[in-house]
Amino acid sequence: MNKRHLTAYAVVAILFAATGAYTGLRQSAPPVTTAQPAGVTGPVAALFKETLPDAKGVATSLAQYKGKAMLVNFWATWCAPCVQEMPELSTLSAGEEGKKLQVIGIGIDSPSNITEFSDKYKITYPVLVAGMSGTDLSRQFGNTQGGLPFTVLIGADGQVKKTYLGKLKFDELRKDLATL
Template sequence: MSEHPRKQRRRLAPVLAVIVGLGAALGGLAAWQTWFQPELRPGFSLPDLQDDEQRSISEWDGDLIVLNFWATWCPPCVKEIPVFTALQDEYGEQGVQFIGVAIDNRDDALSFYDELDMNYPSFYGVQEAMDINEAYGNEMGTLPYTVLIDRNGAIVHRFNREVDRDDIEPVIQEHL
């Protein structure tokens, strides 16, 4: 004898509830990973301005990194470098490391680096530096462009414009 349709539905209801619940949980996990997982910084190596040796961003893993893309022909870039130099002096002992990436040729960037008395490392390059700039989220290629990377390697803030002390210092303090 066949079971009554109402009894069949009652037996299937818990099974369907479990299936729907698992689907919702998996969907929620996927959404969380998409929306809330930190974006980790891309790795890269470029030549250092001072000694022309290849260096990697990974040398500063564990520090709070302020990565700034700049060029000698960019007036706002030049304006913010003294701010970064002062902040490097003030926060360096707390594990804050400013790093520059000059989208420029070495000779021009090096004379600028020396003239502005920059106290933090700066890499240089042209096309490769522009590609790295884009990999860090600057799809328009505007300069200056600054990215804060926390001690775990996650990108926590981006500035796609010139920044001053009032813009960047609170963000640095928030992630110390």
């Protein structure tokens, strides 16, 4: 490469850099607001927009749970810790806590696997089928690695109170529920 070409390339690169800098400076930054908008926002709002089939294929709108405290458990049939915690989640759902708290299982698995699983085990709370899109939904709640089980405690106000990655420690969960 000769000096003339090298000089031309340098001039073009400087022009592109200057144009980029000028354009970047001309774009105004969005206004910063400190007040929280009214209503439910963020991942909880995304959750309430979902309509997912249950194990029998019946569409269930998650918006019906607005205004109620929720425990949303992301799980899969092939996840041993997920399956191990389900009987205790069923007990929680059927007990006194279940009167104040809606437990929901969101299966990150195929509809046929979840249907077969639900037929085999008696689960006392709604089990919904999200497939792999459930992983994206759990990531919105902070599950960046997509690990399972992943559980989200949501207050009646629509705010995330706590998230749990891995098998639930029910003593800890009951203490957290007492603060709702």
